[in-house]
Amino acid sequence: MPPDMRVGWGSALAWRLGRQMLAPRAQGGDVAGVAGRLCGLHAQVMGSAELSVLARAESLPAGAVQDALWRDRTVVKLWAVRGTLHLLPSADLAGWFAALRTMPKFGNAGDPRIDRICAAVDAALRGGILTRAELAAEVGRRTGDPELAGWIGSSWGTGLKAPSFRGLVCFAPPDGATVRFTSPRTWIPGTTEPPDAAQGLREVVRRFVRAYAPVTPVSLARWWVGPPRAAIGAALLDTLGDEVAPVEVDGTTAYALADDVADLRAATAPETVRLLPAFDPLVLGAWRTGPYLPAPRHGDVFRPAARVAPVVLVDGRIAGTWGYRNGNRVAVTVEPFGRPGRSVRDRVEHEAERIAGYFGRPLDLVWRG
Numbered sequence: 001m002p003p004d005m006r007v008g009w010g011s012a013l014a015w016r017l018g019r020q021m022l023a024p025r026a027q028g029g030d031v032a033g034v035a036g037r038l039c040g041l042h043a044q045v046m047g048s049a050e051l052s053v054l055a056r057a058e059s060l061p062a063g064a065v066q067d068a069l070w071r072d073r074t075v076v077k078l079w080a081v082r083g084t085l086h087l088l089p090s091a092d093l094a095g096w097f098a099a100l101r102t103m104p105k106f107g108n109a110g111d112p113r114i115d116r117i118c119a120a121v122d123a124a125l126r127g128g129i130l131t132r133a134e135l136a137a138e139v140g141r142r143t144g145d146p147e148l149a150g151w152i153g154s155s156w157g158t159g160l161k162a163p164s165f166r167g168l169v170c171f172a173p174p175d176g177a178t179v180r181f182t183s184p185r186t187w188i189p190g191t192t193e194p195p196d197a198a199q200g201l202r203e204v205v206r207r208f209v210r211a212y213a214p215v216t217p218v219s220l221a222r223w224w225v226g227p228p229r230a231a232i233g234a235a236l237l238d239t240l241g242d243e244v245a246p247v248e249v250d251g252t253t254a255y256a257l258a259d260d261v262a263d264l265r266a267a268t269a270p271e272t273v274r275l276l277p278a279f280d281p282l283v284l285g286a287w288r289t290g291p292y293l294p295a296p297r298h299g300d301v302f303r304p305a306a307r308v309a310p311v312v313l314v315d316g317r318i319a320g321t322w323g324y325r326n327g328n329r330v331a332v333t334v335e336p337f338g339r340p341g342r343s344v345r346d347r348v349e350h351e352a353e354r355i356a357g358y359f360g361r362p363l364d365l366v367w368r369g
Contacts, residue, residue: 006248007256007265009291012214013316014269015260019211020282021056022313023272029053029060031068032075032089038281039208039223040086043077049087051277054358055351062358070173073188077171079157079164082226090188097167097184098200105225106161114162116143117151121163125183129172132179167194202239206257209240212285213264214247214254223285250290273347274313275322275332275355283308283318293318297337312336314344330356331364 017023021037034053035041041049050065065087068074073090080086080096083106088096107114117139124130124138132153139159140149151159160181163169172182185191194200208223209215217233225232237244237255245258247265256264276283283301286292293301300321301309312320312334320336332352340348349365356363 004265005246005261007214007254007261009250011265011267012249013292015213015264015267016211016282016286017269017272017316018267019213022274022282023269025056025058027058029057029064031065031087032091035075035087036089036092036207037211039204039211039285040080040088040281041075042279042281042284043085043087044279048277048279050358051275051355052280054354055274055276055280060358062360076184076188078169078184079161081224083161090191093167093184093188093191094194095200095203097165098194098197099204100165100167100200101194101197102201103162103165103225106158106165108162108165111162113145113148114159116145117148117159118163118166118168120148121152121160122168122183125169125181125186127183127186129180129182129186131175132181135181167191198239201236205236205239206243208285209237209244209255209257210260212282213256213260214249215256216252216254216287219285219287222288252290269315271343271347272313272315273344273351275348275351276311276313278310279308280311282313283311291317294337300337312348314340319344324355326359326361328361329364330359330361331366332356333366333368335368 021034026034031053034056041052043049053065054060069077069087075087076090076093077085077087080088080100120139120142121135123142124135130138136149136153139152140146148159160169167184169181170184170187172180172187174180208220217230217237218228219233220236221230221233222228224236243257244255245261246253247256247261288298288302289295301311301318303309309321310323311318312322319340320334322332322334325331332355334348352365353363
């Protein structure tokens, strides 16, 4: 590969830090802006979505994510990539629905039973808000099939994933601890019809490559559908045509947007330490090998039952894991990979103080290992 298409790991990690709004952080606390840049905020655990924004925002008022979701409606909660819950910007919904129409999982590719569920969900939610039990009952009534109603009533939401991909269902404000659903067209007035599916998919892939480059077909496939199938990732990259270019990162062929290659090769960043929460988008979207994450530590981060640990990020590399408990005090426990120097320890403490301050509690910080 020509020398001008070779990228060192230092530059690659610095580029990601910048594109991920980690170095520097974004001014203010624009939740929708962060969600848009990262191609969605993983929201299986809402507390993780909050801390993903906090890691990237210079200031974030308590409750900002909840306000963006339920009061301002600048983000919407629904099932998206991999069939997992995400917060997506309301302004980008049409394009996302176009892309997600192509999702091949959860019966979205022509299962007639799922088509019946989608029709029933669409009719039931237009103009209204229903609990899961109410929606399941409506699907059963409209389809005459109790089994399909059971798919909606399942706490896993399996029957709701394809309707979500098709823009027919999103979360509405809960009633206490009771989950409720509505139609995006009802919840976000002015939501337009999705553009052409191929056009929407290209835009989503383009945004992902810009935020997570250098990407590999495997890392792209793992982010989009879950299974790390290189052929799926290669097909997604092909949608961009000559907008995407190969680069060599320490002997491995990866890809970036052609217009970004020069800036990617030249990228630098100051010493950067961040505490990223469980299921942070950067960890889910980036490579899982190489200097970014040493192979012997893979199991410390990517754990059984599809759990993804909170990580200590040092200069773009995963350098440890951490966790917290929020009570009368915020107890943060850090488990580094190796022996961090004084500068890293001081910066970790600063990040932990930011988290405790966000919760309005004093900090207890413990180092292990």
